[in-house]
Amino acid sequence: MQSPPSTSAYAVDRLLAVQADPQGLSQLRALATELGYEVRHAGGAADLAAAFQAGPGFATVIVGWNVSQAAMDGSNRVGHQDALELISAVRKLSGTSQVLVAVGRGITRDQCSELIRAGVDGFIQIHDGFAERELLRARLDRARRRFLLAGQPVSPGGGIFDSTGFVGCSRAMGDVLRRAARAAGISDVPVLIYGESGTGKQLLAETVHRLDQKRGRRRMIAVNCAAIAGTLADSALFGHVKGAYTGATTSRLGHFRSADGGTVMLDEIGELDIQLQPKLLRVLQEGLVLPVGADEEQPVDVRVIAATNRPLEALVEEGRFRLDLFQRLNVIRIDIPPLRDRPEDIPLLVRFFLKRYVGYCSGGVPITGVDEDVLQYLSRQPFEGNVRELENLIRRVLAFKTQGDRITMADLAAVRSESAKRTPKREALLARELVESARNMMGSGHSTFADLLDECERLLLSLAMEQSQRTQTDLARDLGLSRRTLYNKLKKHRL
Secondary structure (H helix, E strand, O other): OOOOOOOOOOHHHEEEEEOOOHHHHHHHHHHHHOOOOEEEEEOOHHHHHHHHHOOOOOOEEEEOOOOOHHHHOOOOOOOHHHHHHHHHHHHHHOOOOEEEEEEOOOOOHHHHHHHHHHOOOEEEEEEOOEEOHHHHHHHHHHHHHHHHOOOOOOOOOOHHHHHHOOOOOOHHHHHHHHHHHHHHOOOOOOEEEEOOOOOOHHHHHHHHHHHOOOOOOOOEEEEEHHHOOHHHHHHHHHOEOOOOOOOOOOOEOHHHHHOOOOEEEEEOHHHOOOOOHHHHHHHHHHOEEOOEOOOOOEEOOOEEEEEEOOOHHHHHHOOOOOHHHHHHHOOEEEEOOOHHHOHHHHHHHHHHHHHHOHHHOOOOOOOOEEOHHHHHHHHOOOOOOHHHHHHHHHHHHHHHOOOOOEEOHHHHHHHHHHHHHHOOOHHHHHHHHHHHHHHHHHHOOOOOHHHHHHHHHHHHHHHHHHHOOOOHHHHHHHHOOOHHHHHHHHHHOOO
């Protein structure tokens, strides 16, 4: 099948389908276009080299995308041995492309294991001729992100940004990336990443892993500690032996042994069960894991990168996190600044996400740019959800945009208007919290309503004065008060 000529200058925007039938290729193009991909096709191993030579490469290679009825009947499905040969050929041509295999119901666990050993990064399962849409979206999104870590230039910031795949130009984030690069050079030392939700903790962990000369070519497994608990967490992390508990019909390696030689990232480390923390400490100190139901510990060689959006020191004081484990993890600490502290990165991120999600635009008109006043406005926003919030905002803007080829303030206003219909105002949420706290105080008999109002007013005025070095006139305008009202309130509270 003839592929259209290449139009993208960057491999991160390109996807290669190998041995896909016409119906499958049409479906894949429709889905991938939503993510801004250019899809090309190779009929088999003989066409692979030519496909890679014809452009800058591919972020993702999907093998065996066959969804026609003939394929589902087995008459046109890529055989297991053929898939192994195709994967081997892709790996020889590219070490950075993410390789996915489209599979049906008939694939066995042994075949999956063999494909993984051959270099497969994941699977897309076909049900009744069609893939699960959101699963494919997640796979392609992950592939794009990982490919960016391989050094694809996406921003004019140069230097450390281009070499790590991050988007930005700020000195604060540049310092973070340089610290991550230094951490990668100390391969056996744990890393502790602090950052608010949405700042890119996992992306930074992947950067440290990729730049690690010793472990970068091995697996990195990311585990959300908040999503697993109790026996499930023990087995997931450290494995179990057959018969260890009801339902354990086979043995399981667990994440640490599965990542042997590589890296385990423990996201939300503060949520790790206190009962499991000694076992993690054992891994860090001795390189040994004890699977559930086993009599002997097993050696393991992994690097641990932990991430948290909560200060572990506070959890230690509360008795919810072991002090010795905290000290063992806190060898190299990297703090990711929130987006509001690096507004100079926002214009670059906006342009990056516009390119990434151009397929979301319902108007069908290619977006050629963004107005300068939009960039200035966004650069002044607090973005409490950080980069993730900005990313979702751009996706919503494109989804609601029906005309024009540039992003304007009118587009932002449309999105804000739609969001306001569904989201309670931040002031209302804060007021509810304040009222609840006041109700508790009044119920205890320690304060009257008037006392609480006076104390709140005094504290708010004090905070406003500390944060402002301007005149009382400016301060009054910021607080929404007249100058006389502000003067009387300051006199009342002796401020």
